Structures are given as structure tokens and as C-alpha cells.
Amino acid sequence: MPLPPIPVVNYTDLTCAHPMRRQQAIQTLGQALETIGFLILDQGPVAPEVVRRAHQTAAEFFTLPDRIKGQYDADHYPGQGGFSGFGTEQAKHYTCPDLKEFWHVSYRSFEQAPAPWPTEVPQFRPIMTRLYQQLLACAHGLLEACALYLGQPQSWLADMARGGNTILRLAHYPPIPLGAPAGSLRAAPHEDINLITLLCEATAPGLEILSHDGRWLPIQATPGQIVVDTGDMLQNLTNGLIKSTTHRVSNPRQGNQRRLSMPFFVHPRPEIDLSPHAAFLERTGGQPRFPTMTAETYLNQRLAEIKVTPVG
Template identity: 65%
Template sequence: MPRPTIPVVSYPDLLSTTAERQRAIATLGQALENVGFFILEPHPVSPEVVRRAYQVAAAVFALPEAAKVRYSLPQQQGSGGFSSLGSEQAKGYTVPDLKEFWHINRHSLSHAEAPWPQEVPSFRPVMTRLYQQLMACAEVVLEACAEYLGQPQDWLVAMATGGNTVLRLAHYPAVEVAPLGSLRAAPHEDINLITLLCEATAPGLEILTRTGQWLPVQTHPGQIVVDTGDMLQSLTNGLFKSTTHRVVNPQSNNQARLSMPFFVHPRPEVDLTPEPTLVERTGGTAQFPPITAAAYLAQRLGEIQVEPVS
């Protein structure tokens, strides 16, 4: 049986007014229906911004633990910040993931008191630029999703405007011996609407196919991986799939890894009840219960042992 592939969508085609746009939207929509993932290539995020972001992220994660914990998430009350190694574990798992991370969200960008590492002064301007460029890219993708779903073009963008979208800087450190059963990121689904993932610094991402196979996904410069989150799966009554994925441990334990997922969230009050026209499109029965984005986020973050973000 041939190994499944992840479809590729051209960002410039999504912006065009020609038949290429309709073909790109069809490819995008069918990918999220059948795979839950697609690759955006080329994309509008500056390669230099991505390079600098990884550079300053590495500098932050290289700080002593005592310096990093001063910016820890529980102390910041929704303002983003640092979360230490072992602080998160996937739903249904009893061992934590082998990662530490730093969150940057809308509150971080707009409030002077939000935590920014003073030890790395260039961190804030670089991450601000990356966040803004990823958000602009995400809005184009959300418009294409809405068009494929037969909804008003601003249907999803309006939900995401003012939402607590999070840029996560994830560091998977080199480990001499991984604890029994621990992965860099155990199998899970994303919580949000969509996720944009710039190329990581090392391989490890795998997605679970419908046939039960793990498919390695290694992004290259100039590519962004996009996937459906649970919230969009609910809104579409399962038409768009929120696919299980994981980050496996490296063959060489001295290989560290950095990645930068961008989790696009709706506003807290957004109702995730399946859209009636999409219920009809998927058989006529709602597969997901009524719930707000805030309630769903709190529920899921409780399951993975991370403090809710406001």
C-alpha cells in the first residue's frame, strides 16, 4: 500500500482571483476533510524572521532555570510566559512530555506588564513580528476554509478576531535517557481552530493516518504545516478532521529540537455548536455538544495539566 502524502497548497493561489484560487481552496478543504493536515508552500512569513525567532528562542531556553521560572505561566495570569520541562502531559497519558515552552499571546503583545525575557532584549521585537505575520497568514487560510465550507468569507476570521491566539515556542532538550514511556509530545489533537507550524529545527513530527500508520512529517524552509483543531472540527460537525499527532524522541539523544506552533483561537464567548448547514452536509445529526470556546479550552487544559489562559 502506498504511503499517504500531505497535500500542498500555494498561498499565492489563495490570494488570486483566478481558477487557481478555486483549485487551491478545493485542495485545502479536501485535505482537512481527509487528512486533517496540509502544507502551505510558499507562504508569506519572512524566512529571516523565522531564522531570528529560532535564534532568540534558543538564547532564552539556554538561560538558567532560575531565570526562566521568573517568567513562569502560573504567575502571569494569562499573559503568556514560560512553562518548565514536564509541566504538560497529553490527555489520557500518565507521564509528562519532554518539552519546555514559552507562550506569546494577544495579551503579551498589548500589555506593557506582560512577561518578556529581559536577558534577551531582541526576543520581544522578533516574536512580535513573527506573531503578526503568522496571524495575517492564518486569516487568509481561515477565509479559504470558510469559502470551502459554504459560509461567509469572514465567518472564521470574525471568530478569531480578539481571540487568545498563542504562539508557542517549544524546546525539546537533548536527554541522555528518556523516562520510560515519555515522548517529546505524546499523541494528541490540537484544541484550537487551526494551527500553523513553521519548519522545526529537527524531525520528529508524525501524524496518525486513517489506516493506523504513523506518517513522519518533516517541514523544510519555505513550508508551513497547517492542521485542524478540535474547535473547528466541532464547528464543522466533523467534516474537518482534528488528527492525532505526536513528536517522537530522536534516534540520537543528544539532538535538541525547537518548534513554533501558532494556535489560532476564537474569542472565549464563541459558540462551538456545529453549524446547522454543516450538520446537514455530514448526515443530519450533530456529533458535538453545545459549548463555548472558553469552557472547552478550560476543560482541555485541565486534562493536560496546564493553567487556563484568559
Template identity: 65%
Template sequence: MTRPAIPVVSYQDLVGPRAERQRAIATLGQALEETGFFILEPHPVSPEVVRRAYQVATEFFALPNAAKTQYALPEHQGKGGFSSFGSERAKGHSMPDLKEFWHVNHHSLADDSGAPWPQEVPSFRPVMTRLYQQLMACAEVLLAACSDYLAQPSDWLGAMATGGNTVLRLVHYPPVGQAAPGSLRAAPHEDINLITLLCEATAPGLEILTQAGQWLPIQTTPGQIVVDTGDMLQNLTNGLFKSTTHRVVNPQSGSQARLSMPFFVHPRPETDLTPLHSLVDRTGGVPQFPPITAADYLAQRLREIQVASVG
């Protein structure tokens, strides 16, 4: 049986003439309704910035654990920094994920934040700052397209994300070796936020759960970004946009490492995520998700996955 394809959306069309933009918006919206995922190709993020980001991330994660854990101090909570191997587990799963990661967020980008940056890798901060800024600019275009598809003002979702707790997560999946039974690089989960942008990873492993209950491998190539709906946007749209379960499976070769760089676009904490009335009408007339603020939603989910606040 032929596997279903993930729809491809052209960034150039999204910023192009009206007719091309409307077709691209329709493809984008239908993809988020049906699968919760699409591939953006081409995209405006510099290939050289992506390459350099992976290079400096590799340098950081190659440091001894003692050097890395100095950036995981409690006083840095909410300002970004390092989270050690096995420090996070997916909601409903008892085994920790086989990964370590670094967060870059809006606090850590502020010059006076006192946020940690790895002094051992001097180019880490400028490179990650450029990547964050380019991904944010791309996300703003995608949020406008989502807003238009949902028959809202073009700046509806973008205004929510302005000043939000958006996070660039640099994830290192070390070689798994003899992994404990049932443990995965990232157990099945859904993203928490509005939308996620994922630059091409350095190795395969990402899979999404189709409506037919099958796991579909997704491997991007250079020049592609995978975009998916998070739970917050699913809540806000009353389920019109799907937040799809996905995972990162262990490699066939236990010696293979993997790096990825998801960009989680969050709204401001005070944002009301109550399903919009007009979108309730489009989805059967009955609210399927609760009234809740972004701050309360995020706090609830972070408790469930046992990870410190991102904001």
C-alpha cells in the same frame, strides 16, 4: 507500500485570480476533510523572521533554569510567559511531555499588559511580535479559504478569531538522554483550537496518525508551513474537518535538541462552537459534537492536560 502524501496548497493561489483560488480552496478543504493536515508552500512569513525567531528562542532556552523560571510566576497566568520542563502532559497520558515552552499571546503583545518578556534576550520581544503578526495575517487568509469551502461568508471564521486567545508557542525539546520508558517529546494528542500553523522545526520528530492507523513522519523544509485542524473547528463543522492525532517522537540520538513554533489560532471565548446546522446536514444529519462555548471547551481541555490558561 508508498506512504500517502500530505497535500500541498499554494498561498499565492489562495490570494490569486478566481480560478486558481477556487482550486486551492478545494485542495485545502479536501485535505482537512481527509487527513486534517496540509502543507502551505510558498507562504508569506519572512524566512529571516523565522530564522531570527529560532535564534532568539535558542538564546532564551539556553539560560539557566533559575533565570527562566522567574517568568513562570502565577501572576503572569494568562499573559504568556514560560512553562517549565515536564509541566504539560497530553490528555489521557500519565507521563509528562519532554519539553519546555514560552507563550506569546494577545495579552502579552499589549504594551500595558504587564506581561513578562525575557530581559536577558532584548531582541526576543520585537522578533516574536513580528512573527506573531505575520502568522496571524497568514492565518486570516487560511480562515477565509476554510469559510468559503464550508459555504459560509468569507469572514465567518476570521470574525471568530478576531480578538481571540491565539498563541504562538515556542517549544524547546532538550536532548532526551535516558528518557523514562513510555515518555515522548509530545505524546499523541489533538490540537484544541481552530487551526494551527507550524513553521519548519529545527529537527524531525512530528508524526501524524493516518486513518489506516499508521504513524506518518512529517518533516517540513524551509519555506513550508504545516497547517492542521484543531478540535474546535472539528466541533463546529460536526467532524467534516478532522482533528488528527499527532505526536513528536524522541530522536534516535539522545543528544539532539529540537525547537518548534506552533501558532494556535483561537476564537474569542464567547464563540459558540455548536455544530452548524448546514454542516450537520453535510455530515449525515445528526450532531456528533456538543453545544459548547470556546471558553468552556478550552477550560475543559486545559484541565485535562494540566496546563494553565492560555488566554
């Protein structure tokens, strides 16, 4: 039996003034997140040219010598993002580190000094700032649509995210090195921690989601599209009504090309209570199925599990 296609939602329908078109798009979005945990967003507000230039700029940074990249190590800039070297992140329950390096553009990169911005790539800050701003606007529109699907006030989820330390991750997967540990992957199976994730098209395939019958479904956005998935925080808040789906980045099956991707992890403010909301208990069995804790506590626990320095 073929795997079901990932639903496609038109962003302009989500935000249009036509009530029926908008309601249908909201319903498609909500059902996708409730049943699959993933969707593809079309015609969003993120300019393809900005994405293209961001890929080009990120590639310029990641081709710098390791000694230069290491000057921007995230450990030197607590709470403000920066660079994390190859093999520093490890998925929960996995013994091999992921085969990637990455840079975090933190919300606090724009508010606090000295924030890490690589001077060797002058266009890095303006391009990544523009991409961050466009993705943030898109994310708020998606959170508003999701809140309406859940029967809550339109601003319910978007208000939680205002002022949260949302992260733009620039992820570089170099060619698989000789001697990589057996079983290691570019990104081992995991679920995202945050509320929702937006992922512009990557430069090479590899993203796969785990289907209900245990098979891996490849998913790849085309230029102008954004892959959207829901994270554990939204699953916790809705008592499991909205799914957080396991996904991975597989190693290349042909050739050994490098890969760049730019996930945008949308986080609530640290003090937000993620306890299962009473409105969803009846729809999910009547009892809380997920823990009671704040976003800050939840995030720090999860980051410790994957060996990543907190950015909030």
C-alpha cells in the same frame, strides 16, 4: 501500501485574483483538511529570515539557567503567557509528562501590562512580535479560504478569531534526559484544541501524524513552508466534517539532538459558540455529534485535562 503524501497548497494561489487558480487552491486546502486534517503551505507570507531569527532567539532564551527562566513562570502572569518548565504538560490519557519546556506569546502579551518578556534576551520581544503578526495575517487568509470551501461567507471563521487569544508557542525539546520514564515522548499523541495551527519548520524532525490505518507518517516542513492542521474546535463547529488528526513528536531515533518548534494556535474569542453548525449536519449524518459549548468553556476543560494553566 505507501502512505499518501501530505497535500501542498500555494498561499499565493489562495489569495490571487485569478478565479480558477484560487478556486482550485481552496478546493485542495478544504479536501486536505476534510480527509487528512493536515496540509503543507508553500510561499506563505511569513519571511524565512524572521523564522530563522526566531529560532535563534528562542534558543538563546532556553539556554538560560532554569532559575532565570523560572522568573517568567506563566503562573505569575495569568492570561498573558510566559514560561512553562520541563515536564509541565501532559497529554490527555497519558501518565508521563511531555519531554519539553515552552514559552507562550499570548495575544494579551501585547495588550496588558506587565506582560512577560525576557529582558536577558533583548531581541526576544521584537522578533517574536514580528513572527506573531506575520503568522496571524497568514492564519486569517487560511481561515477565509476554509470558510469559502465550507460554503460560508469569506469572513465567517476569520471574524471568530479576531480578538481571540491566539498563542505562539516556542517549544524546546532538550536532549532526552537519562532516567526519562519508559514510554515518555517529546509530545505524546494528541489533537490540537484550537481552530487551526500553523507550524513553521522545526529545527529537527519528529512531527508525525496518525494515518487511518494506524501508522505514523512523518511530516516536516522545509524552510519557507508551514505545516497547517485543524483542531478540535473547528471539528466541533463543523460536526466532524473537518478532521482534527492525532499527531505526536517522537523521540530522536539517531543521536539525541535538541529540537525547537514554533506552533501558532489560532483561537476564537471566548464567547464564540462552537456548537455544531446547522449547515453541516446534513453532510455529517443529520445529527449533532459534538457538544454545545462556548470556546472559553471548551478551552478551559481541555487545558485542565493536559495540566496547563489557562492563558485566556
